[in-house]
Amino acid sequence: MNRLEAVTKDSLRPPPARARITAGGGWTSPPWAGSASGGAAAPCAEAGAGALPEGGGEGPAGAASTAAEVSTTAAPRRLEVGRIGEAVPRADGVPKVKGEFAYSSDLVAPGMLWGHTVRSPHAHARIVELDVSEAVAMPGVHAVLTHEDVPGAKTYGLEIPDQPVLAIDRVRYFGEPVALVAAEHPEQARRAAEKVRVRYEPLEPVVDVERATEGPELHPEGHALRRGFGSAELPNVVRRIVIVHGDPEAEGDVSVSGVYETGLQDQAFLGPESGLAVPDGEGGVDVYVATQWLHIDRAQIASCVGLEPERVRVHLAGVGGAFGGREDVSMQIHGALLALRTNRPVKIVYSREESFTGHVHRHPSRIWAEHRATREGKLVCVRMRVLLDGGAYASSSTAVCSNAASFACGPYNVPNARVEATAVYTNNPPCGAMRGFGAVQTCFAAEAQMDRLAAALGIDPVELRLLNALAPGDTLPTGQRIDGSLPVAEVIRRAAALEPPPPEELPRDPLRLPGGAGNTTRGEGVRRGVGFAAGFKNLCFSEGFDDSCAARVRLLSDGSAEVHCAAAEVGQGVSNVILQVARTELGIDDVRLAPHTTATVGSAGSTSASRQTMMVSGAVREACRAALAEREARGGGEVDVERVYRHAPTSPLDPVTGRVTGERAHVAFGACAMKVVAEVDVELGLTRVVWVGAAQEVGRALDPRAVEGQVEGGIAQGLGLALMEEIQTRDGLIANASFTDYLIPTALDMPPVETVLIEDPEPSSPYGVKGVGEPPAVVSTAAAVAALRAATGRELPRAPVRLDELAGL
Amino acid sequence: MRIALRVNGVEAEADCWEGESLLFALREKLGYPGSKNACEQGECGSCSVLLDGVLVCACLVLAAQADGHEVTTVEGLASDGELHPVQRAFVDAGAVQCGFCTPGLVVAAADLLERSSDPSDDEIREALSGNLCRCTGYAKILDAVRLAAQDRSG
Numbered sequence: 001m002n003r004l005e006a007v008t009k010d011s012l013r014p015p016p017a018r019a020r021i022t023a024g025g026g027w028t029s030p031p032w033a034g035s036a037s038g039g040a041a042a043p044c045a046e047a048g049a050g051a052l053p054e055g056g057g058e059g060p061a062g063a064a065s066t067a068a069e070v071s072t073t074a075a076p077r078r079l080e081v082g083r084i085g086e087a088v089p090r091a092d093g094v095p096k097v098k099g100e101f102a103y104s105s106d107l108v109a110p111g112m113l114w115g116h117t118v119r120s121p122h123a124h125a126r127i128v129e130l131d132v133s134e135a136v137a138m139p140g141v142h143a144v145l146t147h148e149d150v151p152g153a154k155t156y157g158l159e160i161p162d163q164p165v166l167a168i169d170r171v172r173y174f175g176e177p178v179a180l181v182a183a184e185h186p187e188q189a190r191r192a193a194e195k196v197r198v199r200y201e202p203l204e205p206v207v208d209v210e211r212a213t214e215g216p217e218l219h220p221e222g223h224a225l226r227r228g229f230g231s232a233e234l235p236n237v238v239r240r241i242v243i244v245h246g247d248p249e250a251e252g253d254v255s256v257s258g259v260y261e262t263g264l265q266d267q268a269f270l271g272p273e274s275g276l277a278v279p280d281g282e283g284g285v286d287v288y289v290a291t292q293w294l295h296i297d298r299a300q301i302a303s304c305v306g307l308e309p310e311r312v313r314v315h316l317a318g319v320g321g322a323f324g325g326r327e328d329v330s331m332q333i334h335g336a337l338l339a340l341r342t343n344r345p346v347k348i349v350y351s352r353e354e355s356f357t358g359h360v361h362r363h364p365s366r367i368w369a370e371h372r373a374t375r376e377g378k379l380v381c382v383r384m385r386v387l388l389d390g391g392a393y394a395s396s397s398t399a400v401c402s403n404a405a406s407f408a409c410g411p412y413n414v415p416n417a418r419v420e421a422t423a424v425y426t427n428n429p430p431c432g433a434m435r436g437f438g439a440v441q442t443c444f445a446a447e448a449q450m451d452r453l454a455a456a457l458g459i460d461p462v463e464l465r466l467l468n469a470l471a472p473g474d475t476l477p478t479g480q481r482i483d484g485s486l487p488v489a490e491v492i493r494r495a496a497a498l499e500p501p502p503p504e505e506l507p508r509d510p511l512r513l514p515g516g517a518g519n520t521t522r523g524e525g526v527r528r529g530v531g532f533a534a535g536f537k538n539l540c541f542s543e544g545f546d547d548s549c550a551a552r553v554r555l556l557s558d559g560s561a562e563v564h565c566a567a568a569e570v571g572q573g574v575s576n577v578i579l580q581v582a583r584t585e586l587g588i589d590d591v592r593l594a595p596h597t598t599a600t601v602g603s604a605g606s607t608s609a610s611r612q613t614m615m616v617s618g619a620v621r622e623a624c625r626a627a628l629a630e631r632e633a634r635g636g637g638e639v640d641v642e643r644v645y646r647h648a649p650t651s652p653l654d655p656v657t658g659r660v661t662g663e664r665a666h667v668a669f670g671a672c673a674m675k676v677v678a679e680v681d682v683e684l685g686l687t688r689v690v691w692v693g694a695a696q697e698v699g700r701a702l703d704p705r706a707v708e709g710q711v712e713g714g715i716a717q718g719l720g721l722a723l724m725e726e727i728q729t730r731d732g733l734i735a736n737a738s739f740t741d742y743l744i745p746t747a748l749d750m751p752p753v754e755t756v757l758i759e760d761p762e763p764s765s766p767y768g769v770k771g772v773g774e775p776p777a778v779v780s781t782a783a784a785v786a787a788l789r790a791a792t793g794r795e796l797p798r799a800p801v802r803l804d805e806l807a808g809l
Numbered sequence: 810m811r812i813a814l815r816v817n818g819v820e821a822e823a824d825c826w827e828g829e830s831l832l833f834a835l836r837e838k839l840g841y842p843g844s845k846n847a848c849e850q851g852e853c854g855s856c857s858v859l860l861d862g863v864l865v866c867a868c869l870v871l872a873a874q875a876d877g878h879e880v881t882t883v884e885g886l887a888s889d890g891e892l893h894p895v896q897r898a899f900v901d902a903g904a905v906q907c908g909f910c911t912p913g914l915v916v917a918a919a920d921l922l923e924r925s926s927d928p929s930d931d932e933i934r935e936a937l938s939g940n941l942c943r944c945t946g947y948a949k950i951l952d953a954v955r956l957a958a959q960d961r962s963g
Contacts, residue, residue: 485891
């Protein structure tokens with residue numbers, strides 16, 4: 001007898017009600033609101049309490065008294081944060097340290113089922129047969145769905161709707177969703193998923209990025225834009241951009257060239273993809289999920305489940321990190337489909353292994369670069385070809401391609417250039433947004449080139465960079481004139497002036513040597529190197545995107561205020577920014593933040609592209625000022641106003657020349673420079689990053705400590721790409737989908753970081769603020785590998801650097 | 810099977826399938842979702858709890874193995890409404906971003922300070938090297954542990 005079946009009756013019954021989610025309204029208090037007295041209880045705070053099943057006895061007795069419903073009328077709690085410019089405690093800090101903050105995987109609703117996803121074991125195959133009859137009959141199973149059960153659009157996508165909700169007749173990547181199961185216990189769902197019979201006819205996978213354009217066509221329907229390069233009608237091109245600037249054949253006195261590669265990096269956010277979909281009893285659905293953009297999730301869910309957008313409400317559950325990996329939907333549409341089919345709440349939580357296939361990754365790149373300069377070190381011409389592996393579906397490949405092209409030359413004044421960037425479809429894992437996207441890859445190549453040029457010319461690498469540093473008034477290779485803040489030279493100077501700690505004496509504790517606690521050396525064979533790099537990236541959405549953010553402000557008769565904004569708090573601290581701006585503008589302390597939801601306010605746009613602090617600042621400021629004006633005009637009373645903020649308009653790059661078609665393709669830029677000290681055991685190829693000094697221009701730091709946190713975190717992710725992080729694939733199959741085999745930096749890998757923040761207000765931006773999250777991640781990979789080159793004398797053209805390359809094997 | 814254990818000093822019982830981890834039982838059966846499910850492979854430390862006073866990954870312990878034992882989770886660190894010094898320090902030092910790693914780190918740091926009241930930076934790094942954080946780069950987490958150590962000794 002099936003062991004699981006035997007225990008179904010008692011141990012697999014619905015869990016105790018805790019987050020009583022009121023269908024149709026969602027919760028109106030923020031997830032952290034229950035942490036303090038006087039507020040509504042958070043879904044997690046009353047966990048295990050209250051409505052225990054009869055005879056259950058589960059749940060701590062002591063918690064029973066905290067039972068509470070999350071009602072639609074509960075008042076949001078006042079949050080203790082200050083005004084702009086102050087280092088203020090996080091609004092959600094206390095509930096997070098107490099374990100009371102409700103993340104998307106913590107949610108529970110009465111009668112809840114568990115969803116599970118059947119995924120493709122092949123990178124490329126035709127589906128010959130799909131039979132769910134056995135799975136449907138398994139114990140505890142309430143529904144098994146395939147593409148035939150998708151009532152609306154069968155495909156979705158951020159820019160190009162090329163990705164099937166559930167595979168139709170073909171799978172294009174390892175882990176592609178094929179069917180869905182809902183059952184009473186997660187183990188029942190997993191076992192039923194194993195009984196979904198899928199007969200595949202394997203096809204040759206397209207995995208070589210350089211041969212992708214030879215075919216076969218992976219999307220014969222022709223989804224790709226193919227915009228960019230004249231009449232290029234090659235197979236599998238998602239986008240190609242060619243920027244021609246000045247005379248791309250211009251010769252210099254000196255030329256250096258190189259071929260560079262970056263690997264397939266994972267966002268590796270700690271909170272796995274998860275969420276809860278709750279049917280509202282009237283044919284609509286509420287989805288509680290960790291995401292970066294609530295309203296675009298709603299649009300995609302509504303389209304695929306075949307409902308009007310108003311009948312789908314998406315609410316932000318606690319987000320366990322994002323870094324670009326939550327821009328595309330994961331379980332959102334699947335959960336909604338299962339909830340609507342079963343008329344029961346359905347929770348889906350990915351395992352870590354599943355998470356590696358459940359979101360897009362950073363595009364691997366291959367870059368050919370040639371830099372030409374005068375004898376004095378002035379750049380004459382940059383020629384670069386960038387190839388980006390977009391994997392099976394488009395996701396945000398078009399924007400990644402645009403960034404790779406736009407920032408290929410680095411933060412330098414380049415009079416002549418030819419830059420070609422191409423993103424292609426393959427049967428490798430799909431790639432899309434990850435912190436710094438597009439700019440990370442080209443910064444790695446461009447900065448290695450600058451060091452080569454410095455060596456060829458016999459000029460100090462920092463001096464070479466200063467000699468060519470971009471400044472306001474200069475023109476980018478796209479023809480865009482820099483009319484805002486971009487103090488590149490200052491950033492370079494300040495980073496270069498940071499003094500690293502002196503070399504440590506031997507003998508030392510092995511923990512302070514490459515190899516660490518592995519005790520692999522006493523210091524013999526250990527060489528120290530110092531690397532330097534600079535980089536920049538656009539802030540906000542570009543190329544004509546209608547980039548907007550809504551905020552709604554209610555001024556209440558008791559003198560307090562309530563702010564609604566759907567901007568996703570992913571850990572970066574945007575909730576604090578919203579409150580700081582509102583308090584500053586309204587001149588009062590008693591400001592509450594309503595839940596982030598599609599139900600009560602318009603779209604805030606995405607928490608990505610370092611845009612949300614800038615956009616939220618603008619929207620909340622406008623709404624506050626409008627609310628005050630309206631109250632003044634009315635002579636008092638309660639007011640409720642919503643305003644939408646837009647930054648200055650941008651326009652697309654010309655599809656043939658790659659030049660700007662209006663004043664600008666990008667609205668603002670952020671620059672960062674870094675010095676890294678590393679030690680390498682040149683015999684074993686082991687490394688220890690000793691110290692990082694970073695200078696970043698941030699417009700205006702709304703909360704300096706939070707900005708530092710962004711810089712330190714961005715550096716860590718970049719060091720990960722430099723030293724250890726790469727998803728290994730073999731014929732498109734992921735071989736290391738675990739934190740055992742995919743390594744991210746630990747507390748032992750991260751060195752002390754010294755950070756200098758440079759405030760140079762962005763004239764076009766509210767309060768002069770700039771986004772800060774991406775620039776450090778753009779630069780640190782390049783700077784770290786430069787330090788390893790200095791330590792070893794080796795070329796190291798690839799990130800992550802491999803041990804055998806460092807050891808010269 | 811039915812298990813009985815003490816969680817944060819309170820007697821608790823639950824019906825569990827034999828394959829369920831202590832983490833699953835805590836989160837889904839016993840009402841303690843504070844311990845986090847970041848990897849469920851014993852690699853990230855986000856589910857760190859004390860089992861009879863020993864720091865473990867709750868995802869690597871079967872619920873059945875905890876039968877008759879004492880478990881302390883992140884929810885059990887604060888007492889009488891007062892945050893544990895490590896919890897207070899994490900808030901004050903700005904060591905929390907997304908916070909998914911925080912419960913595990915708080916439990917691991919509290920355990921470290923029980924064993925070593927004035928740890929060196931290297932000691933802190935080694936003690937916390939089993940707890941992955943993807944947001945902070947660990948700098949403010951180190952600040953927090955130093956701050957908590959000072960608070961406790963001061």
